[in-house]
Structures are given as C-alpha cells and as structure tokens.
Amino acid sequence: MEHSGSMYFYDGPSVKGQFKNTLVTLMQGFEKVKPKIPKVFIVNDKVYPYPKDFEQLITSKSIFETKIGNSGFTDFQTIFSTILADLKQDQMGILFSDLIYSGKNSQGKSAQKIMDEAEQLCQMTFSPNAANTSVLIIKLHSDYQGVYYSYNSPNKGKTYKGNRPYYVCLFAKNQTMEKFLKDGLYSQIRSFEQLPDFQNKIFFSNGSFLxxxxxxxxxxxxxxxxxxxxxxxxxxxxxxxxxxxxxxxxxxxxxxxxxxxxxxxxxxxxxxxxxxxxxxxxxxxxxxxxxxxxxxxxxxxxxxxxxxxxxxxxxxxxxxxxxxxxxNFPPKWVTDTHSSDDTNINPKSVFATQTFGINSIMKGLDNSFNLPKSSSDKxxxxxxxxxxxx
Incomplete structure (x- = not known):
C-alpha cells in the first residue's frame, strides 16, 4: 500500500471510504479462499511492514501510517523490483497506489521530464520479468479529502475535496495469474466490476493463456x-x-x-x-x-x-x-485518464478523473511486454x- 503525501487522504474519518472498502474486500476475499491473513506492507521510499494486524487495519480511523518512511516521494523502482523479486508460484502481489510518479529529485523538473523518467523506469524494471510475469491494473475512484501535491510542487500541497482515481495492481507469475483468472474458486474476487466505483482495467501478459x-x-x-x-x-x-x-x-x-x-x-x-x-x-x-x-x-x-x-x-x-x-493500445480510457498538468485541482474539472502521467506508466509497461515482438504481433x-x- 503506497504511503506518499497524496495517498493519505483517500481514507480518514470524513471520507466515504471507497478506498478502504476495496482494500478490505479484496483481502477478505483471498482469506476466504485460502484462510491465511495476507501480509500488508507500506511503500514509499522503501518497503516497510505494516505495523497493525488485519483487525486493527479494518477498525482504524485511517489505514495510513503517516510516520513510517519518507512520504515526500515514491520510489517505484524499489517498489516494483521488490514485488517482482518476491513473487512465487501461487502467490500474488497487490499494490494500492495512485500511480503518480514522484521521484526523489522531481522538484524543479518539467512535467515531460518526470513522465519520461516514469516510462523509462517502468520499462527497465519490468522488461527482465515480462516473459513469466503478468500484471493486471484496475482503475477505481474514491472520495478524497485533504492535501494534494501537484507535479511542480511536491513539497507544498493544496487542499482538495472531491473524487480522485486510484489503482489496484495485481502481479503474479503467469501460471498463477492464469489460475486466478480461470479457477472458479476466485470468481468472486475477480468480479472487479462489483468493487466500489470501479472504472476500467488493463492487462499485460505474455502468458500462453492469452x-x-x-x-x-x-x-x-x-x-x-x-x-x-x-x-x-x-x-x-x-x-x-x-x-x-x-x-x-x-x-x-x-x-x-x-x-x-x-x-x-x-x-x-x-x-x-x-x-x-x-x-x-x-x-x-x-x-x-x-x-x-x-x-x-x-x-x-x-x-x-x-x-x-x-x-x-x-x-x-x-x-x-x-x-x-x-x-488496442493505449485504450481510450487510458488516454482520457492521462494528464500532463495536475496543477488545477478543481473537483468539478477533469482533475477529478485524471492521473498525472498515467499514460507514461502504461507505455513503459507496454514496451516491457511487447517491445521484442514484431510490429504485427504487437x-x-x-x-x-x-x-x-x-
């Protein structure tokens, strides 16, 4: 679960709770199939164990722990690399994130440079794993009440109350992902359209089942x-x-x-x-x-x-x-969701449905999984x- 400055306000006493509801629903779904409490980690500058047990997470006023790690930036390379390195057969890694790349040295950089870095980072991280790993990304919306940090102001945010997109990313070995997508045991979990404010999904895989x-x-x-x-x-x-x-x-x-x-x-x-x-x-x-x-x-x-x-x-x-x-890549919903300027944080504008640089993240993934293929196969x-x- 990403713990950066712009993530904290998806949950709290005054929000409607779609984000937390989705997280708990998915975790409980997996627990019902295999009665074993999922391990939860905090990710920002590094990957940290979540300090509460599952029951405490459910009952807490906010699922976010603001005093762990450095919330000023998100090291996606470390996060993605750790998830991919730890994946084993019959295990699935799940990341809850707004998928906004905010590197350690983003201050003062142009929007295009930040987005180019995000694309290159994703491609570099996923390319070595693209042959045997599958990635499913689900876009959802949630109520958001708090401070939002725009790309050109990573250290000074503005108050925002309204709707915001976030993403649930599922990572698994190809055989594990195939089992998850086909086995009737997981039919309820993979009914993503039933999650609160589900929007869209996109899949990256070189598995033979696809x-x-x-x-x-x-x-x-x-x-x-x-x-x-x-x-x-x-x-x-x-x-x-x-x-x-x-x-x-x-x-x-x-x-x-x-x-x-x-x-x-x-x-x-x-x-x-x-x-x-x-x-x-x-x-x-x-x-x-x-x-x-x-x-x-x-x-x-x-x-x-x-x-x-x-x-x-x-x-x-x-x-x-x-x-x-x-x-069809990129699908229309990715193009519509992409923003290269998130400085106008008006809840009645497209800001409520768009994510800064999301097309760059998706393009980096697409290059990882499809770059070696012939132009026709892509x-x-x-x-x-x-x-x-x-």
Missing part, C-alpha cells in the same frame, strides 16, 4: 449451418481446428456458418472488448468469412465465448481461416487458425 488460448470448432452447434467432419486426429489434439467434408446447408438461403469456442481470460479483459466484432480481423478469402457475432459461453472445457463465422462465398479445396484478436493478442477441406 497469446495462445484454447479454442475449438463446435460440432452440432444450434447456430452452425452446413455440415463437416473431423479432420486429421493428430492435428486436433488440442481442440478441433481441422475439419473436412465441409459443405454448406442444403437450403439455398443458408450460408455456411461455423462456430468457434475460445477461452478468454475474462477477469483480465473487458467484456465489451471481447464481444466487439470490430476488434477481430478475419482472413478467409476463399470463403469470404465474416464475424457475425461473439457470445458468452460457460462450457466445461473452459471456453468462455463463441465466435460465429459466416461465409459469403462457396469455396472448394483446402483453405485456411485465421482469426486475429486486436489489441497489434494482436492472438491468432487462431482453422483449416477446412471439402
């Missing part, structure tokens, strides 16, 4: 039209990807329609992102396939959504169809391939 998800063509689906048989068994060990004897429906008005079930990490991606057909690129020239719709599923094989593909032409011979799921979460034979 880059190469399980998928399978559905046989005898009620929304499929036409007929086919399973292709080569050796090519269909990990789902039905190859079909043969493909024929359109006998009805002249029906078009060949194939349904594909896909396993998405639902807790990590917005449902609107998954179901928006504009986020998919379908390449199936011979059949002229187009994505008709995307629907939610709940199958025992772990697939979460059904993609319904409709052909516009009748094709013959062997052919391939590829389905690419687009990755633009897509994954590519699925279907093979058809008549």
């Amino acid at each position: 880059s190469a998800p399980y998928y399978t063509i559905l046989q005898n689906d009620s929304e499929g039209k036409g007929s086919f048989n399973k292709g080569d068994r050796d090519l269909n060990k990990n789902g039905l990807h190859v079909i043969k004897d493909v024929k359109p429906s006998h009805r002249s008005t029906d078009k060949l329609t194939i349904c594909v079930a896909v396993s998405f990490p639902k807790g990590a991606l917005e449902e609107s992102e998954i179901t928006n057909i504009e986020n998919y690129q379908i390449d199936g020239f011979k059949d002229g396939f187009k994505l008709k719709t995307v629907k939610s599923l709940n199958r025992t094989d772990g697939t979460t959504h059904k993609l319904i593909l409709e052909a516009s032409k009748v094709a013959r011979g062997e052919r391939e169809v590829t389905i690419k799921f687009k990755r 633009n897509y979460y994954f590519t699925l391939t279907l093979k058809l034979e008549d």
